[in-house]
Amino acid sequence: MVESIEFIVEPLGMRISAPRETTILNALSRFGIGLPSICGGLGICGKCVVTILEGFENLNPTTEPERRHLSQKAIREGRRLACQARLLGGVRIMISPEELGSKPRLQVEGLETKVELDPAVSEILVKASPPTIADVRSDYRRLLDAIPKGDASGNPKPILEGLRLLPSRVRRYGWMVRLVLWKKERVLDILPPRSRRRLLGIAIDIGTTKLAAYLLDLKGGRTVAVASAINPQVAFGEDVITRISYAKDSKGLIRLQKAVIRGINDLIDECCLKANATFRDIYEIVFVGNTAMHHICLGLTPKTLGFAPYVPVVQEPLDLPSKALRLKANPSANVHVLPVIAGFVGPDAVADILATGLHEAQDPCMIFDIGTNTEVILGSKDGMICCSCASGPAFEGAGIKFGMRAAEGAIESVEIEPRTLKVDYKVIGNGKPRGLCGSGVIDAIAGLLRAGVIDSTGRMGIEEGFPGLRRNDSGQREFLIAPAKETAIGVDIALTQGDVREIQLAKAAVLTGAEILLKEASLDASEVKKVFLAGAFGAHVRPESALAIGMFPPFEIARIQSVGNAAGTGAKLALLSMKLREKAKEVADKCQYIELHTHPSFKEVYFRALSFPA
């Protein structure tokens, strides 16, 4: 029997297995992923380029056709032709999202929270009087003196670039100009009165896996374009810990910083194109992300986030010139960075709080921002506590045998008829399934728990009694979700005993965090008036399934609400409202961080949390 090699396809996060010596091109096509290949795998067209992220040594040496089509630099950077590279061991490869036919689905929608429009950037049309022999005030002073009272605070400070344009501009436009101000205290730009320049701002959510950008009209508050993409840092490692480790030396840090800045600039371009705007229209950028992403994006070492006590370099909100980060925006644009709460509770959690209004809630509410790290926040206007749970990547499909991210071809929901064990499922994009994403796995486990196929310890019952339940080639128990004839990958898609164990570990981490916060606040789950699920997984998981597997304390189901990309929404709000931006600082100062691993109840709570509800 031929040895089977398992390999991972990014950015899908899909695990694929293929016989040893199979070319990557053939292995991918067996799973419905067709790379562009004109010559049909003969090494002639050079189109089927892939990037090897890990395990370069587990492939045959580069061939003559590869040396012909790829530069030495490309080869050093891990590029191979998929038709030439044969699998001899485990690898992780990256294919460009365009080649997947469709981009992976990224959560960009969030709550639409109403907010009083009060952005940092504003503009005034100023009509100054021309100089005379009796009035020799400077050009700039003339503008200041002509600003209606209340529209600027005292003397807004000029910027050198603006002053350089000033004399010709005022004289050309009859002393009438548009002043763009930041916080009414600094002049960002001096524009002709009928300039087509728009006042835009962009909110950016920097996730470990994905980036989302929202281009907003700062005068009306409307979102004029949205774009999202995989974080290009994925090429350097899947999870935060790998990135932190990669960024330990300054060379790695700079590489990661450049990658994410490039990704953000691409999104800015895309948003501008969609909104028919130019990057010069962007006068402010707000960004959020977890603390590690925050540090890397600013070029700060995330090293100390890698070991206890996980101390960040800086937690204050920052205002920086966009030039300092080489972001594509107006040269005088400001970058506002929301504050950090702790090493693993970053500006994204602050944005979650702003978006859900937790800090103003009358009664205790809770936020779960579910990902590789799950941030849990409990509180109300009277106070807030938070923690970070190492939930791992299982909810995103990693570590699950047929797991994949919530992209086209993923089974996103599963219903199992409790008596007959008949399976019904829904696939993203409505095509043939390629694998299971997190919400699908949770549904399947919840269904099997209800049917009694899985007991409260997580053990799958004996196979005889249950249709679909069986042992696979490696002797592991598994439950068939989609038979080979229905799938895009030509093999059965099943949920294994191992998958159940992965989910148990992940859900235990989340539950432990929630339970400890409730304990700290001396609250019972029933006293939590609202539960907000944030993030892509949170938007798609069915609350009844999540409750069924005991991922959360026993909340009332009606109180659970999905809020989508709340971090993105919070960033948008901070872009539109100075009051909320001030509030963000207060929130970060006030929200108390609880370190789970050193909490006296941690082990006890965690042990209980590993079980499924009886």
Next chain:
Amino acid sequence: MVESIEFIVEPLGMRISAPRETTILNALSRFGIGLPSICGGLGICGKCVVTILEGFENLNPTTEPERRHLSQKAIREGRRLACQARLLGGVRIMISPEELGSKPRLQVEGLETKVELDPAVSEILVKASPPTIADVRSDYRRLLDAIPKGDASGNPKPILEGLRLLPSRVRRYGWMVRLVLWKKERVLDILPPRSRRRLLGIAIDIGTTKLAAYLLDLKGGRTVAVASAINPQVAFGEDVITRISYAKDSKGLIRLQKAVIRGINDLIDECCLKANATFRDIYEIVFVGNTAMHHICLGLTPKTLGFAPYVPVVQEPLDLPSKALRLKANPSANVHVLPVIAGFVGPDAVADILATGLHEAQDPCMIFDIGTNTEVILGSKDGMICCSCASGPAFEGAGIKFGMRAAEGAIESVEIEPRTLKVDYKVIGNGKPRGLCGSGVIDAIAGLLRAGVIDSTGRMGIEEGFPGLRRNDSGQREFLIAPAKETAIGVDIALTQGDVREIQLAKAAVLTGAEILLKEASLDASEVKKVFLAGAFGAHVRPESALAIGMFPPFEIARIQSVGNAAGTGAKLALLSMKLREKAKEVADKCQYIELHTHPSFKEVYFRALSFPA
């Protein structure tokens, strides 16, 4: 008879004449200026390089030896070998100051005013506690929290560069670091506790002709080094008006800006060398200069200073990152630019006021900052008025037949015995004289007025009655100051009727300004309690001579005081004291500018001012 060609030698501002077809090398050597020349003018050594600033077309075409020694670029930039270039018409040439044997004397000394030390830049030694599992504040927050109360205002803002170094620095030095703060509100640097880094600031006076730099220890207030040089912009034109015209298009502006920044950076290097410091020790720069120099140095167009009503682009004091001007200082250094009063009353005048304390004087005082433009300020703590007088370059030796700047070889004082007309003079450097500088010319005219050789209309009396008085080759009356045998230039040095007229025009401009200010303030000259003469000319002119020629209203001689480079002193004070810096803004806002040319009394006062006192 061979035609005589007159040419100008910079940076001396010396006018030299030589027969047509003379080589520049020979012409210079006749006036005691020996360029390095090993081959003795044969075009072999290539050492006698000069730069032709104006009149390149008035020389013979470049010769074969020049094409051998000079690059094409050098030739395009106006370089010639002095031994090969023959004078066919008027030229202006530049020789490097080093080749003059000694640098021209520049006024760098000023008043030593005592001031309470209160600089913008300060430092604190901070000892923070290391993080523990129970205390996970960020590195930066730890430092802030450890600052003793009163040593910083609230939360000083971090700079990105500092944050990037922070984690390794605090851990390496046991959480003890030196924080360098700006205005106690921004962190400029985070240093090891025993770093040798010094806290220095540099005050720079940007004159049209010369630059002066004062390196100060911001902790003790001591001046640790002083340097001065000719403003490299001199190569682009002698006076402010020529520079303004040159900077009319952006290419010219950038060229002038680069030239002055290069000059300043050279002074910074020189000061650092003298003080055994590095440019990274410099955390703040204050600069002053006239409004045109201020604009050009900031890269702002001085175009509108070139025509009525002479409006500046900006008059507010500015704080800019040193990087924005490419000044050689610590990367986080701040540049503070003192405010402008008007188009021709710049930050240098504000500095003059700070240095003399005019704004706090109980009784009316007056400042004359004498140069090509002479700023006159009249006032006390109760109010200030000022004006600018187009005195022209005569006080600096230009337009005077044997005129030159106050450099080595200049006759700086002249005494004429009223009865015998015997002349006694003093030469800068005590060598043989090469020409007359401004103070020498004023002395000579004052002496001749006293002796009755010049009457109140400025006419030189008939020659018969007076020894030394005669007609020169061009038929003009002149008075012999130094006979050829005593001079370094091999010809007689004399004061001509034309020279007297030049001085009459110049002194009339100054006197008119002073009279109009007194008129505006309804004051009599006798009510002015102190008269401060600022600038190089002011430091060397003898008050009795200045009064004798009627350069000033009839002040009491005892009340006239020379204050040297008051602008430089004022810049130093603004570097050492935040209070004075605040005061400077008030002063600039309060000091009222009087435009002379449109003043109703201008013509009448000016006409009277042209005469010498009877």
